[in-house]
Amino acid sequence: MAEALGVVAESLAGDRARAARTVLDQVVLPGEELLLPEQEDAEGPGGAGERPLRLNAGTRSRGRVVCGPGLRRCGDRLLVTKCGRLRHKEPGGSSGGGVYWVDSQQKRYVPVKGDHVIGIVTAKSGDIFKVDVGGSEPASLSYLAFEGATKRNRPNVQVGDLIYGQFVVANKDMEPEMVCIDSCGRASGMGVIGQDGLLFKVTLGLIRKLLAPDCEILQEVGKLYPLEIVFGMNGRIWVKAKTIQQTLILANILEACEHMTADQRKQIFSRLAES
Amino acid sequence: MEGAMQADAKIRSESGTESGPRGPACSLRHFACEQNLLSRPDGSASFLQGVAEKSRERLIRNTCEAVVLGTLHPRTSITVVLQVISDAGSLLACCLNAACMALVDAGVPMRALFCGVTCALNSDGTLVLDPTAKQEKEARAILTFALDSVERKLLMSTTKGLYSDAELQQCLAAAQAASQHVFRFYRESLQRRYSKS
Numbered sequence: 001m002a003e004a005l006g007v008v009a010e011s012l013a014g015d016r017a018r019a020a021r022t023v024l025d026q027v028v029l030p031g032e033e034l035l036l037p038e039q040e041d042a043e044g045p046g047g048a049g050e051r052p053l054r055l056n057a058g059t060r061s062r063g064r065v066v067c068g069p070g071l072r073r074c075g076d077r078l079l080v081t082k083c084g085r086l087r088h089k090e091p092g093g094s095s096g097g098g099v100y101w102v103d104s105q106q107k108r109y110v111p112v113k114g115d116h117v118i119g120i121v122t123a124k125s126g127d128i129f130k131v132d133v134g135g136s137e138p139a140s141l142s143y144l145a146f147e148g149a150t151k152r153n154r155p156n157v158q159v160g161d162l163i164y165g166q167f168v169v170a171n172k173d174m175e176p177e178m179v180c181i182d183s184c185g186r187a188s189g190m191g192v193i194g195q196d197g198l199l200f201k202v203t204l205g206l207i208r209k210l211l212a213p214d215c216e217i218l219q220e221v222g223k224l225y226p227l228e229i230v231f232g233m234n235g236r237i238w239v240k241a242k243t244i245q246q247t248l249i250l251a252n253i254l255e256a257c258e259h260m261t262a263d264q265r266k267q268i269f270s271r272l273a274e275s
Numbered sequence: 276m277e278g279a280m281q282a283d284a285k286i287r288s289e290s291g292t293e294s295g296p297r298g299p300a301c302s303l304r305h306f307a308c309e310q311n312l313l314s315r316p317d318g319s320a321s322f323l324q325g326v327a328e329k330s331r332e333r334l335i336r337n338t339c340e341a342v343v344l345g346t347l348h349p350r351t352s353i354t355v356v357l358q359v360i361s362d363a364g365s366l367l368a369c370c371l372n373a374a375c376m377a378l379v380d381a382g383v384p385m386r387a388l389f390c391g392v393t394c395a396l397n398s399d400g401t402l403v404l405d406p407t408a409k410q411e412k413e414a415r416a417i418l419t420f421a422l423d424s425v426e427r428k429l430l431m432s433t434t435k436g437l438y439s440d441a442e443l444q445q446c447l448a449a450a451q452a453a454s455q456h457v458f459r460f461y462r463e464s465l466q467r468r469y470s471k472s
Contacts, residue, residue, distance in 0.1 A: 027466045030379065031387030031425045070384075072344075081344060081384035083465050105469070106382030110348075136351040172349055259471070 017077055020086065020100055028086045028102060034078040036065055036097075063097040070102025082106075105205040109134045109234035111170035116190070118199065118232030119163045119178065131163055134201075134234040137175055141165060145179035147187035155192070162193040162238060164230055193230060197240030198247050204235050206258045217257055220269050221250060313356075331367055335374055338421045338431045342375075344384040353383060364408040365393040367419045367433065372457065379465070388424035390457040392450040393417065396438055402446060404453050418446045422454045424461075 017033040028034075067073055070082035080086075084104030091098045109117075111133060119131035122138055130138040141163065146155040157163070169177040180190040210217055211231055221227065225246045230238040237254060241247045249272065257265065306323070313319035323329065339355060355377060357370050371391030378385060395406035395414035403410055411417055416436025423430050429447065438446075 027462075027469045029388060029424070029462060029465065030385040031423070072384075079386065081386065082382055083379045083469075085469060104382055106380075108382055136348065172347055 020078060020088070023086050024088050025085055027084065028080045029083050030081050032080045033074065034071075034080065034086075034100075036076075036078065063091065065097035066099040068099050068101025070104055071100055103205070103208075105203055107201075107203050107235065109204060111135045111139065111167055111176040112233075113167050113170040115170070115233040116164065116166045116231075117178070117234040118193070118230060118236040118238055119165065119234075120199075121157060121159050121161045121163060124157075124159060129157060129163075131165075131178060133176065133178070133232075134236065135176065139167070139170075139176040139178045141178050141180070145181055146191055147181050147185065157192055162199060163191070164193055164232065164238075165190050193238055194228075194240075197228070197238050198251050199236055199238045200251050200255065201235050202237060202255055203258060204233070206254075207231055207233060207235060207237070210254070210257070217254075217265065220265070221253065224269060224272060225250065313354075331370070334367065334421075334431055334433055335370055338371060338389055339374060339378065341430050342385050342387055342389050342423065343378065344386055347384050353378075362408065364411050365391075365405050365419075367391060368393040368405070371421050376461070376464075379461075386425075388458060388461060389421050389430055390424070390454050390461070391419060391421050392453050392457070393419045394446040394450055396436070396442055396446065400442070402442075402449055404449055416442075418443070418450075420447060420450045422451060424454075424458050427451045427454055 017035050020034040020036055023034065067078060070080065070084055071078045072081050073079070078100060080102060082102050082104045084102040087101055087103050089099045111117075117133050119133040119139060119141075121129050121141075122132050123130040127143055129141040129143065131141050133139050143149060143154055143157070144151075145165075146157075149155050163178075163180065165178040165180040166182075167176055167178050169175075180187060180192075182188050182190070209215060218229075221229075225241045227239060227241045227246075227250055229240075229250075232238075237251075239247060239250050239254070241250055253265075253268065253272075256268075260268070308323070309321045311319060312321055335355070335357070339353075343353065345353075355374050357373055359366065359370075368391030371389065375389050379388070393405055393411075394417070395403045395410050396416040396418070397403065397413070398415045403414070406414060406417070414436065416434065416438040418432065418434045418438070420429060421431035422428065432447075434443075
Protein backbone atom coordinates (compact mmCIF):
# COMPACT_ATOMS: atom_id res chain seq x y z
CA MET A 1 0.00 0.00 0.00
CA ALA A 2 2.74 2.38 0.93
CA GLU A 3 4.61 1.46 -2.22
CA ALA A 4 1.67 2.35 -4.45
CA LEU A 5 1.27 5.71 -2.74
CA GLY A 6 4.95 6.35 -3.12
CA VAL A 7 4.73 5.76 -6.84
CA VAL A 8 1.78 8.13 -7.21
CA ALA A 9 3.61 10.87 -5.36
CA GLU A 10 6.55 10.52 -7.73
CA SER A 11 4.41 10.80 -10.85
CA LEU A 12 2.69 13.93 -9.59
CA ALA A 13 6.04 15.60 -9.19
CA GLY A 14 6.53 15.27 -12.92
CA ASP A 15 9.46 13.32 -14.30
CA ARG A 16 11.78 14.69 -11.69
CA ALA A 17 13.02 11.50 -10.09
CA ARG A 18 11.90 7.96 -10.65
CA ALA A 19 12.68 4.86 -8.72
CA ALA A 20 15.60 3.07 -10.32
CA ARG A 21 13.93 -0.29 -10.19
CA THR A 22 10.93 0.91 -12.20
CA VAL A 23 13.15 1.98 -15.09
CA LEU A 24 15.29 -1.13 -15.38
CA ASP A 25 16.03 -2.14 -18.98
CA GLN A 26 14.41 1.03 -20.29
CA VAL A 27 16.11 3.81 -22.16
CA VAL A 28 17.18 6.64 -19.86
CA LEU A 29 18.35 10.07 -20.98
CA PRO A 30 21.01 12.36 -19.51
CA GLY A 31 19.60 14.59 -16.81
CA GLU A 32 17.20 12.09 -15.30
CA GLU A 33 17.47 11.43 -11.60
CA LEU A 34 16.90 8.01 -10.15
CA LEU A 35 15.92 7.07 -6.65
CA LEU A 36 17.51 4.12 -4.96
CA PRO A 37 15.29 1.61 -3.17
CA GLU A 38 16.07 3.11 0.25
CA GLN A 39 14.85 6.56 -0.76
CA GLU A 40 11.57 5.28 -2.13
CA ASP A 41 10.32 4.65 1.37
CA ALA A 42 11.27 8.09 2.59
CA GLU A 43 9.72 9.88 -0.41
CA GLY A 44 6.23 8.56 0.28
CA PRO A 45 3.40 10.89 1.26
CA GLY A 46 4.09 10.17 4.91
CA GLY A 47 6.92 12.65 4.71
CA ALA A 48 10.38 12.45 6.10
CA GLY A 49 10.86 10.31 9.11
CA GLU A 50 7.85 8.05 8.71
CA ARG A 51 8.84 4.61 7.62
CA PRO A 52 6.06 2.15 6.77
CA LEU A 53 6.35 -1.07 8.66
CA ARG A 54 7.56 -3.70 6.26
CA LEU A 55 6.78 -7.29 6.89
CA ASN A 56 9.33 -8.44 4.37
CA ALA A 57 12.08 -6.10 5.48
CA GLY A 58 14.71 -8.68 4.62
CA THR A 59 14.36 -8.22 0.86
CA ARG A 60 15.38 -4.57 0.93
CA SER A 61 19.14 -4.66 1.11
CA ARG A 62 20.50 -1.57 2.74
CA GLY A 63 24.06 -2.15 1.66
CA ARG A 64 26.26 -0.11 -0.63
CA VAL A 65 24.99 0.46 -4.16
CA VAL A 66 27.73 0.70 -6.78
CA CYS A 67 27.31 3.41 -9.39
CA GLY A 68 28.56 2.11 -12.73
CA PRO A 69 29.29 3.74 -16.09
CA GLY A 70 26.82 6.37 -17.17
CA LEU A 71 25.66 7.23 -13.66
CA ARG A 72 26.88 9.72 -11.13
CA ARG A 73 26.01 10.34 -7.51
CA CYS A 74 24.10 13.56 -7.06
CA GLY A 75 23.28 14.10 -3.42
CA ASP A 76 21.57 10.88 -2.43
CA ARG A 77 20.28 10.13 -5.92
CA LEU A 78 21.75 8.84 -9.14
CA LEU A 79 22.07 11.24 -12.04
CA VAL A 80 22.08 9.71 -15.51
CA THR A 81 24.87 11.17 -17.65
CA LYS A 82 24.70 8.96 -20.75
CA CYS A 83 21.86 7.73 -22.88
CA GLY A 84 21.23 3.99 -22.84
CA ARG A 85 19.43 1.15 -21.11
CA LEU A 86 19.56 1.05 -17.34
CA ARG A 87 20.81 -2.27 -16.01
CA HIS A 88 21.11 -3.72 -12.55
CA LYS A 89 23.06 -6.64 -11.23
CA GLU A 90 22.05 -8.25 -7.98
CA PRO A 91 24.82 -8.61 -5.45
CA GLY A 92 26.39 -12.04 -5.44
CA GLY A 93 27.83 -12.23 -1.97
CA SER A 94 27.27 -10.28 1.19
CA SER A 95 27.89 -6.77 -0.23
CA GLY A 96 24.40 -5.39 -0.50
CA GLY A 97 22.82 -3.18 -3.10
CA GLY A 98 24.25 -4.45 -6.32
CA VAL A 99 25.47 -2.45 -9.29
CA TYR A 100 23.51 -0.05 -11.50
CA TRP A 101 24.87 1.03 -14.85
CA VAL A 102 23.80 2.38 -18.22
CA ASP A 103 24.40 0.25 -21.32
CA SER A 104 25.21 2.83 -23.96
CA GLN A 105 26.34 2.48 -27.56
CA GLN A 106 29.41 4.50 -28.22
CA LYS A 107 32.45 4.34 -30.45
CA ARG A 108 34.89 6.32 -28.36
CA TYR A 109 36.85 4.40 -25.74
CA VAL A 110 37.82 5.83 -22.35
CA PRO A 111 40.53 3.80 -20.58
CA VAL A 112 39.35 1.88 -17.54
CA LYS A 113 41.60 0.05 -15.10
CA GLY A 114 41.61 -3.68 -15.65
CA ASP A 115 40.32 -3.59 -19.23
CA HIS A 116 42.10 -5.76 -21.79
CA VAL A 117 42.75 -3.75 -24.94
CA ILE A 118 44.55 -3.99 -28.26
CA GLY A 119 47.01 -1.17 -28.81
CA ILE A 120 49.30 -0.12 -31.62
CA VAL A 121 52.87 0.83 -30.70
CA THR A 122 53.52 4.34 -31.94
CA ALA A 123 56.84 5.24 -30.36
CA LYS A 124 59.74 3.79 -28.46
CA SER A 125 61.46 6.19 -26.12
CA GLY A 126 64.03 4.83 -23.76
CA ASP A 127 62.40 2.25 -21.52
CA ILE A 128 58.81 3.01 -22.44
CA PHE A 129 56.67 2.22 -25.44
CA LYS A 130 53.88 4.61 -26.34
CA VAL A 131 50.82 2.62 -27.34
CA ASP A 132 47.77 4.07 -29.07
CA VAL A 133 44.67 2.56 -27.46
CA GLY A 134 42.05 4.84 -28.98
CA GLY A 135 41.72 7.10 -25.95
CA SER A 136 42.62 10.73 -25.62
CA GLU A 137 46.26 10.00 -24.82
CA PRO A 138 48.60 7.15 -25.72
CA ALA A 139 49.22 4.64 -22.94
CA SER A 140 52.70 3.91 -21.71
CA LEU A 141 54.03 0.34 -21.61
CA SER A 142 57.30 -0.44 -19.90
CA TYR A 143 59.61 -2.92 -21.63
CA LEU A 144 59.83 -4.88 -18.37
CA ALA A 145 56.10 -5.54 -18.37
CA PHE A 146 56.38 -8.63 -20.54
CA GLU A 147 56.72 -12.21 -19.43
CA GLY A 148 60.35 -13.15 -18.98
CA ALA A 149 61.65 -9.67 -19.73
CA THR A 150 64.73 -8.47 -17.91
CA LYS A 151 67.08 -5.57 -18.44
CA ARG A 152 69.28 -7.75 -20.60
CA ASN A 153 66.51 -9.71 -22.30
CA ARG A 154 64.36 -7.04 -23.93
CA PRO A 155 61.14 -8.01 -25.69
CA ASN A 156 61.12 -7.76 -29.45
CA VAL A 157 58.61 -4.95 -29.96
CA GLN A 158 58.78 -2.60 -32.94
CA VAL A 159 56.83 0.50 -33.82
CA GLY A 160 53.62 -0.56 -35.54
CA ASP A 161 53.25 -3.84 -33.65
CA LEU A 162 49.93 -4.83 -32.11
CA ILE A 163 49.92 -5.34 -28.36
CA TYR A 164 47.27 -7.04 -26.25
CA GLY A 165 47.53 -5.87 -22.66
CA GLN A 166 45.60 -4.60 -19.70
CA PHE A 167 45.53 -1.27 -17.88
CA VAL A 168 47.05 -0.99 -14.44
CA VAL A 169 46.57 2.76 -14.18
CA ALA A 170 43.67 4.42 -15.95
CA ASN A 171 41.96 7.49 -14.59
CA LYS A 172 41.11 10.90 -15.91
CA ASP A 173 44.03 12.64 -14.23
CA MET A 174 46.98 10.54 -15.33
CA GLU A 175 48.39 9.07 -18.47
CA PRO A 176 47.15 5.46 -18.75
CA GLU A 177 49.70 2.69 -18.15
CA MET A 178 49.36 -0.83 -19.42
CA VAL A 179 51.19 -4.08 -18.91
CA CYS A 180 51.33 -7.42 -20.69
CA ILE A 181 51.57 -9.63 -17.62
CA ASP A 182 49.03 -10.45 -14.98
CA SER A 183 49.55 -10.11 -11.24
CA CYS A 184 51.38 -13.44 -11.09
CA GLY A 185 53.87 -12.44 -13.74
CA ARG A 186 52.47 -14.73 -16.47
CA ALA A 187 51.49 -13.51 -19.91
CA SER A 188 48.13 -15.36 -20.03
CA GLY A 189 47.58 -14.48 -23.67
CA MET A 190 48.87 -10.92 -23.51
CA GLY A 191 51.85 -9.55 -25.37
CA VAL A 192 52.67 -8.87 -28.99
CA ILE A 193 50.05 -10.17 -31.40
CA GLY A 194 51.52 -12.26 -34.19
CA GLN A 195 52.02 -11.57 -37.85
CA ASP A 196 49.29 -11.15 -40.47
CA GLY A 197 45.66 -11.05 -39.57
CA LEU A 198 43.39 -8.02 -39.75
CA LEU A 199 42.67 -5.36 -37.14
CA PHE A 200 39.37 -3.53 -37.44
CA LYS A 201 37.26 -1.30 -35.29
CA VAL A 202 33.71 -1.86 -34.04
CA THR A 203 31.53 -0.15 -31.47
CA LEU A 204 32.10 -0.81 -27.80
CA GLY A 205 28.62 -2.22 -27.38
CA LEU A 206 29.28 -4.93 -29.95
CA ILE A 207 32.44 -6.05 -28.16
CA ARG A 208 30.55 -6.40 -24.90
CA LYS A 209 27.81 -8.32 -26.67
CA LEU A 210 30.31 -10.70 -28.28
CA LEU A 211 32.13 -11.27 -25.01
CA ALA A 212 28.97 -11.95 -23.03
CA PRO A 213 28.92 -15.49 -21.66
CA ASP A 214 25.70 -16.42 -23.46
CA CYS A 215 26.70 -15.22 -26.92
CA GLU A 216 26.56 -17.89 -29.63
CA ILE A 217 28.01 -15.76 -32.39
CA LEU A 218 31.55 -16.79 -31.57
CA GLN A 219 30.76 -20.48 -31.53
CA GLU A 220 28.99 -20.22 -34.88
CA VAL A 221 31.91 -18.33 -36.34
CA GLY A 222 34.31 -20.93 -35.01
CA LYS A 223 32.38 -23.71 -36.70
CA LEU A 224 32.60 -21.85 -39.97
CA TYR A 225 36.36 -21.48 -40.32
CA PRO A 226 39.22 -22.16 -37.93
CA LEU A 227 40.40 -18.78 -36.75
CA GLU A 228 42.38 -16.84 -34.18
CA ILE A 229 40.63 -13.86 -32.71
CA VAL A 230 41.50 -11.24 -30.12
CA PHE A 231 38.93 -8.80 -28.69
CA GLY A 232 40.02 -5.49 -27.25
CA MET A 233 37.61 -3.63 -24.98
CA ASN A 234 38.57 -0.48 -26.84
CA GLY A 235 36.51 -1.55 -29.82
CA ARG A 236 39.30 -3.28 -31.75
CA ILE A 237 39.16 -6.85 -33.00
CA TRP A 238 42.09 -8.73 -34.53
CA VAL A 239 41.18 -11.78 -36.57
CA LYS A 240 43.26 -14.25 -38.54
CA ALA A 241 42.11 -17.19 -40.63
CA LYS A 242 43.88 -19.51 -43.06
CA THR A 243 43.44 -17.35 -46.16
CA ILE A 244 43.02 -13.64 -46.68
CA GLN A 245 39.57 -14.15 -48.17
CA GLN A 246 38.36 -16.03 -45.11
CA THR A 247 39.79 -13.33 -42.87
CA LEU A 248 37.90 -10.63 -44.75
CA ILE A 249 34.67 -12.62 -44.66
CA LEU A 250 35.00 -13.04 -40.90
CA ALA A 251 35.71 -9.35 -40.43
CA ASN A 252 32.64 -8.40 -42.44
CA ILE A 253 30.44 -10.83 -40.53
CA LEU A 254 31.57 -9.49 -37.17
CA GLU A 255 31.03 -5.90 -38.22
CA ALA A 256 27.58 -6.68 -39.55
CA CYS A 257 26.58 -8.64 -36.44
CA GLU A 258 25.62 -5.44 -34.76
CA HIS A 259 22.69 -4.79 -37.04
CA MET A 260 21.57 -8.29 -37.88
CA THR A 261 18.98 -10.30 -36.06
CA ALA A 262 19.71 -13.87 -35.05
CA ASP A 263 17.78 -15.31 -38.01
CA GLN A 264 19.59 -13.22 -40.59
CA ARG A 265 22.87 -14.28 -39.03
CA LYS A 266 21.99 -17.97 -39.21
CA GLN A 267 21.02 -17.54 -42.85
CA ILE A 268 24.33 -15.98 -43.71
CA PHE A 269 26.29 -18.61 -41.84
CA SER A 270 24.48 -21.46 -43.53
CA ARG A 271 25.02 -19.87 -46.93
CA LEU A 272 28.72 -19.46 -46.23
CA ALA A 273 29.06 -22.98 -44.90
CA GLU A 274 27.68 -24.36 -48.13
CA SER A 275 30.02 -22.44 -50.42
CA MET B 276 16.06 45.42 -24.43
CA GLU B 277 17.62 46.97 -21.39
CA GLY B 278 17.31 45.32 -18.05
CA ALA B 279 19.02 42.66 -16.05
CA MET B 280 18.87 39.89 -18.58
CA GLN B 281 21.91 38.92 -20.55
CA ALA B 282 20.99 38.79 -24.17
CA ASP B 283 23.41 38.71 -27.00
CA ALA B 284 21.69 41.24 -29.20
CA LYS B 285 22.97 41.68 -32.69
CA ILE B 286 21.73 44.83 -34.29
CA ARG B 287 22.65 45.02 -37.91
CA SER B 288 23.15 48.56 -39.01
CA GLU B 289 23.15 49.57 -42.61
CA SER B 290 26.86 50.10 -42.83
CA GLY B 291 27.66 46.73 -41.29
CA THR B 292 30.30 45.92 -38.74
CA GLU B 293 32.52 43.88 -40.95
CA SER B 294 35.86 44.88 -42.33
CA GLY B 295 37.04 43.97 -45.72
CA PRO B 296 37.39 45.27 -49.19
CA ARG B 297 34.51 47.60 -49.84
CA GLY B 298 35.60 49.22 -53.05
CA PRO B 299 33.06 50.12 -55.69
CA ALA B 300 33.43 46.88 -57.64
CA CYS B 301 33.79 44.49 -54.65
CA SER B 302 31.06 44.30 -52.02
CA LEU B 303 32.11 41.14 -50.24
CA ARG B 304 32.73 40.76 -46.52
CA HIS B 305 35.93 39.75 -44.83
CA PHE B 306 37.17 36.24 -45.59
CA ALA B 307 39.24 33.88 -43.47
CA CYS B 308 40.14 30.35 -44.41
CA GLU B 309 42.02 27.54 -42.72
CA GLN B 310 42.79 24.17 -44.28
CA ASN B 311 43.54 20.71 -42.96
CA LEU B 312 42.57 21.49 -39.41
CA LEU B 313 41.13 18.06 -38.64
CA SER B 314 43.50 15.12 -38.52
CA ARG B 315 41.02 12.28 -38.95
CA PRO B 316 39.17 13.14 -42.17
CA ASP B 317 41.01 13.21 -45.44
CA GLY B 318 40.34 16.87 -45.92
CA SER B 319 38.84 19.67 -43.94
CA ALA B 320 38.59 23.40 -44.23
CA SER B 321 37.12 26.23 -42.28
CA PHE B 322 35.78 29.22 -44.13
CA LEU B 323 34.60 32.28 -42.30
CA GLN B 324 32.64 34.94 -44.07
CA GLY B 325 31.77 37.93 -42.03
CA VAL B 326 31.78 38.09 -38.28
CA ALA B 327 28.33 36.67 -37.49
CA GLU B 328 29.43 33.05 -37.90
CA LYS B 329 32.02 33.31 -35.15
CA SER B 330 29.38 34.52 -32.78
CA ARG B 331 27.05 31.65 -33.63
CA GLU B 332 29.82 29.17 -32.94
CA ARG B 333 30.56 30.86 -29.65
CA LEU B 334 26.91 30.62 -28.62
CA ILE B 335 26.75 26.92 -29.38
CA ARG B 336 30.03 26.33 -27.60
CA ASN B 337 28.91 28.13 -24.47
CA THR B 338 25.70 26.12 -24.39
CA CYS B 339 27.58 22.85 -24.76
CA GLU B 340 30.08 23.83 -22.10
CA ALA B 341 27.28 24.48 -19.62
CA VAL B 342 25.89 21.00 -20.08
CA VAL B 343 28.84 18.70 -20.74
CA LEU B 344 30.62 17.28 -17.67
CA GLY B 345 34.04 18.50 -18.65
CA THR B 346 35.59 17.55 -15.33
CA LEU B 347 35.45 13.91 -16.35
CA HIS B 348 37.72 14.58 -19.30
CA PRO B 349 40.49 16.96 -18.30
CA ARG B 350 43.15 17.90 -20.86
CA THR B 351 40.83 16.71 -23.61
CA SER B 352 39.28 18.73 -26.38
CA ILE B 353 35.77 17.91 -27.55
CA THR B 354 35.16 19.19 -31.05
CA VAL B 355 31.67 19.55 -32.47
CA VAL B 356 31.51 19.94 -36.23
CA LEU B 357 28.22 21.22 -37.63
CA GLN B 358 27.61 21.15 -41.36
CA VAL B 359 24.72 23.18 -42.74
CA ILE B 360 23.07 21.16 -45.48
CA SER B 361 20.17 23.50 -46.03
CA ASP B 362 18.92 26.58 -44.21
CA ALA B 363 15.14 26.83 -44.02
CA GLY B 364 14.98 29.24 -41.09
CA SER B 365 15.71 28.75 -37.36
CA LEU B 366 19.24 27.72 -38.22
CA LEU B 367 20.73 28.33 -34.78
CA ALA B 368 18.04 26.29 -33.05
CA CYS B 369 18.60 23.47 -35.51
CA CYS B 370 22.36 23.62 -34.89
CA LEU B 371 21.80 23.41 -31.14
CA ASN B 372 19.57 20.37 -31.50
CA ALA B 373 22.05 18.69 -33.80
CA ALA B 374 24.91 19.40 -31.40
CA CYS B 375 22.99 17.89 -28.50
CA MET B 376 22.15 14.73 -30.43
CA ALA B 377 25.71 14.39 -31.61
CA LEU B 378 27.06 14.69 -28.09
CA VAL B 379 24.61 12.04 -26.87
CA ASP B 380 25.58 9.78 -29.77
CA ALA B 381 29.26 10.15 -28.96
CA GLY B 382 28.68 9.14 -25.35
CA VAL B 383 29.99 12.39 -23.90
CA PRO B 384 28.78 12.58 -20.29
CA MET B 385 26.23 15.38 -19.87
CA ARG B 386 24.25 16.68 -16.94
CA ALA B 387 21.16 17.32 -19.06
CA LEU B 388 19.97 17.51 -22.64
CA PHE B 389 19.42 20.86 -24.32
CA CYS B 390 17.39 22.10 -27.25
CA GLY B 391 17.08 25.29 -29.23
CA VAL B 392 13.83 27.09 -30.02
CA THR B 393 13.45 30.17 -32.21
CA CYS B 394 10.69 32.73 -31.85
CA ALA B 395 9.79 35.43 -34.33
CA LEU B 396 7.78 38.52 -33.40
CA ASN B 397 5.81 40.19 -36.17
CA SER B 398 5.17 43.88 -36.32
CA ASP B 399 1.61 43.32 -35.08
CA GLY B 400 2.87 41.51 -32.01
CA THR B 401 2.01 37.94 -33.01
CA LEU B 402 4.43 35.24 -32.02
CA VAL B 403 5.60 32.58 -34.45
CA LEU B 404 7.58 29.63 -33.18
CA ASP B 405 10.18 27.96 -35.39
CA PRO B 406 9.88 30.52 -38.20
CA THR B 407 10.76 29.80 -41.81
CA ALA B 408 13.38 31.89 -43.56
CA LYS B 409 10.68 34.09 -45.10
CA GLN B 410 9.01 34.64 -41.72
CA GLU B 411 12.38 35.50 -40.19
CA LYS B 412 13.02 38.14 -42.78
CA GLU B 413 9.67 39.83 -42.26
CA ALA B 414 9.74 39.64 -38.47
CA ARG B 415 10.33 42.59 -36.23
CA ALA B 416 12.43 40.55 -33.82
CA ILE B 417 13.94 37.06 -33.71
CA LEU B 418 14.73 35.42 -30.38
CA THR B 419 16.54 32.10 -30.03
CA PHE B 420 16.68 30.29 -26.71
CA ALA B 421 18.56 27.21 -25.56
CA LEU B 422 16.72 25.35 -22.80
CA ASP B 423 17.85 22.43 -20.70
CA SER B 424 15.81 19.29 -20.21
CA VAL B 425 15.77 19.01 -16.42
CA GLU B 426 13.79 22.11 -15.43
CA ARG B 427 13.47 23.94 -18.78
CA LYS B 428 15.97 26.46 -17.52
CA LEU B 429 17.40 29.01 -19.90
CA LEU B 430 20.96 28.20 -20.97
CA MET B 431 21.50 30.71 -23.74
CA SER B 432 19.51 33.41 -25.46
CA THR B 433 20.33 35.50 -28.46
CA THR B 434 18.04 38.14 -29.87
CA LYS B 435 17.91 40.45 -32.85
CA GLY B 436 15.46 43.28 -33.32
CA LEU B 437 13.08 45.37 -31.22
CA TYR B 438 10.87 43.90 -28.52
CA SER B 439 9.52 44.80 -25.13
CA ASP B 440 10.17 43.21 -21.78
CA ALA B 441 6.73 41.59 -21.68
CA GLU B 442 7.18 40.21 -25.18
CA LEU B 443 10.46 38.65 -24.12
CA GLN B 444 8.78 36.84 -21.24
CA GLN B 445 5.98 35.75 -23.55
CA CYS B 446 8.44 34.34 -26.07
CA LEU B 447 10.40 32.59 -23.34
CA ALA B 448 7.26 30.94 -21.99
CA ALA B 449 6.23 29.83 -25.48
CA ALA B 450 9.71 28.45 -26.08
CA GLN B 451 9.65 26.52 -22.82
CA ALA B 452 6.34 24.96 -23.77
CA ALA B 453 7.66 24.11 -27.23
CA SER B 454 10.78 22.51 -25.81
CA GLN B 455 8.61 19.75 -24.36
CA HIS B 456 7.89 18.61 -27.89
CA VAL B 457 11.54 18.66 -28.82
CA PHE B 458 12.56 16.64 -25.78
CA ARG B 459 9.78 14.16 -26.41
CA PHE B 460 11.09 13.77 -29.94
CA TYR B 461 14.61 13.21 -28.60
CA ARG B 462 13.31 10.49 -26.28
CA GLU B 463 11.36 8.76 -29.03
CA SER B 464 14.22 8.80 -31.48
CA LEU B 465 16.70 7.52 -28.91
CA GLN B 466 14.32 4.80 -27.85
CA ARG B 467 13.95 3.77 -31.46
CA ARG B 468 17.69 3.59 -31.79
CA TYR B 469 18.12 1.40 -28.73
CA SER B 470 15.20 -0.80 -29.61
CA LYS B 471 17.05 -2.06 -32.69
CA SER B 472 19.79 -3.72 -30.66
